[in-house]
Amino acid sequence: MGELKTVFWLTLKEKRDVALAVVFGFLAGLAGVALLGASGYLISKAALTAQMTTLVVMAASLKLFGFASALARYAERLFSHRATFTMLGHLRSNFFERLAPLAPGIFQRHQSGDLLSRIVGDVESLQNFLLRVLYPPIVVGMVLVATVFFTSFYSLPMALAIFVGAILVVVVLPAFFALRRRKKTHATGQTRGAFSAQSAEFLYGFKDLKIHLALDQKSAALQESARRYEEAQQNEGLEENRVQSLNALVAFLASFFVLATGAYLVSVGQLSGLYLAMLVMVSLGAFENVGPLAALPAYYEESRIAARRLDEVVAEEPDQSTGDMPEGAVDIEVDHLSYRYPNDGRLALEEISFRLPKGSKTAIVGPSGSGKSTLLQLLLKTAEPESGSIRFGGEALSHMAPENVWQRMNVVLQENHFFSGTIESNLHIANGQADAGQLREALELVRLGHLELAAPVSEKGRNLSGGEKQRLAMARAFLKGERLWLLDEPFSSVDGVTAQSIYSELFARHPEDTFVIISHDLSRLEDMDRILVLENGRLIEQGTYRELMERRGYFYGLKKIEEEVFA
Numbered sequence: 001m002g003e004l005k006t007v008f009w010l011t012l013k014e015k016r017d018v019a020l021a022v023v024f025g026f027l028a029g030l031a032g033v034a035l036l037g038a039s040g041y042l043i044s045k046a047a048l049t050a051q052m053t054t055l056v057v058m059a060a061s062l063k064l065f066g067f068a069s070a071l072a073r074y075a076e077r078l079f080s081h082r083a084t085f086t087m088l089g090h091l092r093s094n095f096f097e098r099l100a101p102l103a104p105g106i107f108q109r110h111q112s113g114d115l116l117s118r119i120v121g122d123v124e125s126l127q128n129f130l131l132r133v134l135y136p137p138i139v140v141g142m143v144l145v146a147t148v149f150f151t152s153f154y155s156l157p158m159a160l161a162i163f164v165g166a167i168l169v170v171v172v173l174p175a176f177f178a179l180r181r182r183k184k185t186h187a188t189g190q191t192r193g194a195f196s197a198q199s200a201e202f203l204y205g206f207k208d209l210k211i212h213l214a215l216d217q218k219s220a221a222l223q224e225s226a227r228r229y230e231e232a233q234q235n236e237g238l239e240e241n242r243v244q245s246l247n248a249l250v251a252f253l254a255s256f257f258v259l260a261t262g263a264y265l266v267s268v269g270q271l272s273g274l275y276l277a278m279l280v281m282v283s284l285g286a287f288e289n290v291g292p293l294a295a296l297p298a299y300y301e302e303s304r305i306a307a308r309r310l311d312e313v314v315a316e317e318p319d320q321s322t323g324d325m326p327e328g329a330v331d332i333e334v335d336h337l338s339y340r341y342p343n344d345g346r347l348a349l350e351e352i353s354f355r356l357p358k359g360s361k362t363a364i365v366g367p368s369g370s371g372k373s374t375l376l377q378l379l380l381k382t383a384e385p386e387s388g389s390i391r392f393g394g395e396a397l398s399h400m401a402p403e404n405v406w407q408r409m410n411v412v413l414q415e416n417h418f419f420s421g422t423i424e425s426n427l428h429i430a431n432g433q434a435d436a437g438q439l440r441e442a443l444e445l446v447r448l449g450h451l452e453l454a455a456p457v458s459e460k461g462r463n464l465s466g467g468e469k470q471r472l473a474m475a476r477a478f479l480k481g482e483r484l485w486l487l488d489e490p491f492s493s494v495d496g497v498t499a500q501s502i503y504s505e506l507f508a509r510h511p512e513d514t515f516v517i518i519s520h521d522l523s524r525l526e527d528m529d530r531i532l533v534l535e536n537g538r539l540i541e542q543g544t545y546r547e548l549m550e551r552r553g554y555f556y557g558l559k560k561i562e563e564e565v566f567a
């Protein structure tokens, strides 16, 4: 039940609707029992004494019970569904409030398809918590207790039989089947998550799978996970049928006991025959309400697992820092910085230390996998260092609110997302206030002046070339208008001449700004104030271009290899 704590409290926020659903559910159940009991009585009465007035009154009360039962059932459904959908609303907001602060790092731990399945599927499946788990046993229990109480006026053994039946269907069977379900490893929610994750990967990678002729292999794996999902659903249905059959058996045995006891009591003259049919019908009517309890064990387990899967996503404590990042072009100080990816034994960055003065232009170079992008992630505060510190303008990054840090930086990452819309709407993401003149200026700067602002952009920028996307991302960074630039291989798909002319214009326009640029390309680094060379997560050299070349160390060696390769 621990996993369901949050859902339980969010449901209780709607206590008025929950209470009304319970009350009307009880009235509907009671009216149903009264309807059947009264019909039993009416049949006996009609058979044994043909008194017209009594028959008319009984027939009228039958109509009344039927009408009351339908009305109360309607009210029960109305209040229980209203409470459920309001609770789902609370749950979604609560979940998103906890998820949003973790957003940049969340994909380190979860596949996107699985995350989507949790956000949509698991939240949706919790609608069954109130409707099928929480209040039905309360309502059924209340109706059965009322029936036991009523029957006890006629015969205690009969009341006892209904009581034992009630305990079996409301407590023992649901608890037994819920425990049995818990032991099964493939719950529907988990198999749905796995299926969703694989479907998303299949769709994202469809083109690559086709080109590499690996479609069959992946689609076999996808079909296998679809089969497991189907199997889990099938098992769930079978289990529900088993509980339903057992509930019907208990109801039958209890009612049969009532009939047998009643027949005996009538034969020995301890019960009027007039009441026999009524008592049997009352017992049948009371157990008629237990139908929805058949699905309770499955829904309980499903809700428990869904709540746990949601909690797993947001279990991490979000960054609570509230400090502000200093405005303007700040200096950057990195001191003994180390970082290890979650679940990875080796350090991706090890004891990195450097200082970049305010207004400096720095290139970070090094072979693929040397830790350049990781360092950028730490500077961006999308990951927390294992040890060491980062300071911007003398202030510790660890004390700054991540949103404030991102607000103060012009950032271009290796992969940038473009939304379906227009060039204009995609540029406005960086600066919603920018007017058409400023947008055009940004496009001119990145040598995309030929593009119309109203030109369409398709989903993920599919109608743009790789280089155009990178330059649009740079235009966004320019529009942001901050004084600190963090750029991760911003022009890896742009031809060298265009890239160099954009850099030259950018540096000329913003001589005071601090630039940190990750680059694979070792050419045209002469203009940079400083070059940091990373290898295997370590900072192995730093200095100006001239200093590094004169030192004839690692950077010099890389330059020589590059020259030989391109000679």
Ligand SMILES: Nc1ncnc2c1ncn2[C@@H]1O[C@H](COP(=O)(O)OP(=O)(O)OP(=O)(O)O)[C@@H](O)[C@H]1O
Pocket: 108, 341, 342, 344, 348, 366, 367, 368, 369, 370, 371, 372, 373, 374, 375, 520
């Ligand atoms: N999400 C991750 N989880 C685990 N390890 C990772 C993750 N991302 C990167 N790494 C590892 O960390 C190391 C540094 O990666 P990083 O992306 O920082 O290198 P890089 O120098 O930017 O490479 P490139 O020039 O190819 O972009 C690599 O060995 C990489 O395998």
